[in-house]
Amino acid sequence: MKISTFNINGIKARLPALVDWLAAAAPDVVCLQEIKSVDEGFPRQAFIDLGYHVETHGQKAFNGVAILSRIPLDDVTRGLPGDDADDHARWIEATVQGVRVCGLYLPNGNPARGPKYDYKLAWMARMQARVAHLLTTEMPLVICGDYNVIPQAEDAAKPQNWVTDALFLPETRAAFQRLVNLGLTDAYRARDPRPGQYSFWDFQAMAWERNNGIRIDHLLLSPQAADRLLDAGIDKAVRGLEKPSDHVPVWIVLDE
DSSP: OEEEEEEOSOHHHHHHHHHHHHHHHOOSEEEEEOOOSOGGGSOHHHHHTTTOEEEEEOOSSSOOEEEEESSOEEEEEESOTTOTTOOOOOEEEEEETTEEEEEEEOOOOOSSSSHHHHHHHHHHHHHHHHHHHHHTTTOOEEEEEEOOOOOSGGGBSSGGGGTTSTTTSHHHHHHHHHHHTTTOEEHHHHHOOOSOOOSBOOSSTTTTTTTOOBOOEEEEEOHHHHTTEEEEEEOGGGGGSSSOOSBOOEEEEEOO
8 A cells, every 4th residue: 555645735736736746656655744725625536537535624824734535535534622712723543444644734933932822832732642643553554744843953964054944943843753753754864864855846946956955745654554564655746847846755665
């Protein structure tokens, strides 16, 4: 089973590129972030025509997550528990052939420090609580998406440029490590420990042309899922295509 995560940065603007990538890469399951569309405005027919089931948790103009799956989706839930006042569309879950897949768009947190950063850390604490609960089910668990976290210095081309950024502050990385310490595996790093592997290049300052990237899109696996990990990769070439997102797909293959 091939599971991918892709921050599409606007589903309507990237629809042709996304359809082309789906046809070429043929993932079984895709978690999308920043769809920037309400549910009723999501162009689901384009994906149904490709053989995908579609579930969305949308929001007008901002945020928004979705799951596309060639395999039927069961027990779909939307929203991260723990704060009834939080109306951001950043979390969606579904069970796919016995695997619980969680798609997330973690808050950016800038400018740090301040209210947006406080929200980021609180959201990460809520996510940790949710993942801890899901782990008690002993179901294979894949938690994937745009984490807006640079875990280590080797995950940035120029880490010195990020020392005051919410994506790389010590508290951010510590919160990410607490999540991993629940017993999760960073799937991409398990397969490729080399530095210099990125999933995001800013649209500014010729970041793509200079390979000035960061790795912030992650797939974390429970022990039951990690035992089935066969491969992982980053589809870097997608960033160089016409009208790209600033992120590229990251994927894993699990033994069925």
